[in-house]
Amino acid sequence: MQITEVKTIGILGAGRVGTAIARRAIAAGYAVKIATSKAPAEIALLLEIMVPGAMAASAQEVIAESDIMILALPLSKYRELQPELLASKIVIDAMNYWAPTDGTIAEFETETSSSEVVQNFLSQSRLVRSFNHMGYHEIDEEARPKGDSERRALAIAGNDMGARQSVAQFIDRIGFDPVDAGPLASSRLFTTGTPVFGASLTRDDMVELFALKQAV
Numbered sequence: 001m002q003i004t005e006v007k008t009i010g011i012l013g014a015g016r017v018g019t020a021i022a023r024r025a026i027a028a029g030y031a032v033k034i035a036t037s038k039a040p041a042e043i044a045l046l047l048e049i050m051v052p053g054a055m056a057a058s059a060q061e062v063i064a065e066s067d068i069m070i071l072a073l074p075l076s077k078y079r080e081l082q083p084e085l086l087a088s089k090i091v092i093d094a095m096n097y098w099a100p101t102d103g104t105i106a107e108f109e110t111e112t113s114s115s116e117v118v119q120n121f122l123s124q125s126r127l128v129r130s131f132n133h134m135g136y137h138e139i140d141e142e143a144r145p146k147g148d149s150e151r152r153a154l155a156i157a158g159n160d161m162g163a164r165q166s167v168a169q170f171i172d173r174i175g176f177d178p179v180d181a182g183p184l185a186s187s188r189l190f191t192t193g194t195p196v197f198g199a200s201l202t203r204d205d206m207v208e209l210f211a212l213k214q215a216v
């Protein structure tokens with residue numbers, strides 16, 4: 001099992017969820033680098049205002065210089081990602097399939113979670129699904145110190161145990177309780193439309209919900 005010491009977080013996407021995670025990461029002491037489909041100079045001012053301390057860079061630079069990558073772009077754009085650049089990287093998939101905004105996309109109209117489709121595309125990456133079930137404003141506002149009785153849980157699922165462990169440490173450090181649901185197929189427990197999605201859950205609540213669902 002390979003556990004990475006995480007110092008730098010790279011984010012693809014500087015919208016609602018990308019900037020919210022970036023602010024938490026900076027507050028927790030990580031270096032943060034962000035890319036969008038635009039040139040770095042075009043997002044530098046936005047980052048200065050929205051995420052002071054984050055650095056704008058090209059996707060190539062962000063990926064090369066980051067220990068954990070976060071996908072915070074619209075899911076409909078996932079084929080714009082470059083699998084060879086993300087090979088062997090720990091990649092958090094925060095993306096959801098939401099037909100009203102993404103449009104109907106046949107490959108996501110299935111029982112599997114969208115992260116399984118993304119993992120197939122990024123076949124050499126150590127993909128972990130997380131953050132997708134929490135609203136961006138809650139990522140900003142609901143972080144709490146370890147041990148706080150109101151600390152909220154964030155589910156994680158991925159096929160690489162070391163990647164799950166690194167992501168769990170990151171989540172813990174930015175103010176949430178990680179709940180390891182196991183392999184990536186278990187991310188079906190917290191995709192859009194599940195009871196976990198959008199719910200305000202502590203670690204114990206979430207563990208109980210997952211156990212109930214798995215027992216069915």
Ligand SMILES: NC(=O)c1ccc[n+]([C@@H]2O[C@H](COP(=O)([O-])OP(=O)(O)OC[C@H]3O[C@@H](n4cnc5c(N)ncnc54)[C@H](OP(=O)(O)O)[C@@H]3O)[C@@H](O)[C@H]2O)c1
Nearest residue numbers: 013014015016017036037072073075080095096132135136
């Ligand atoms: N909003 C939430 O509360 C929330 C919570 C959890 C998960 N999510 C999921 O997270 C994802 C992002 O949601 P959002 O609400 O943050 O969307 P958003 O506000 O529309 O932001 C999307 C960002 O992705 C960038 N982008 C587009 N194509 C890109 C590419 N090829 N490479 C890099 N960046 C690219 C966009 O910038 P350019 O177009 O300028 O490149 C923009 O900065 C979605 O899949 C959503 O379902 C959202």
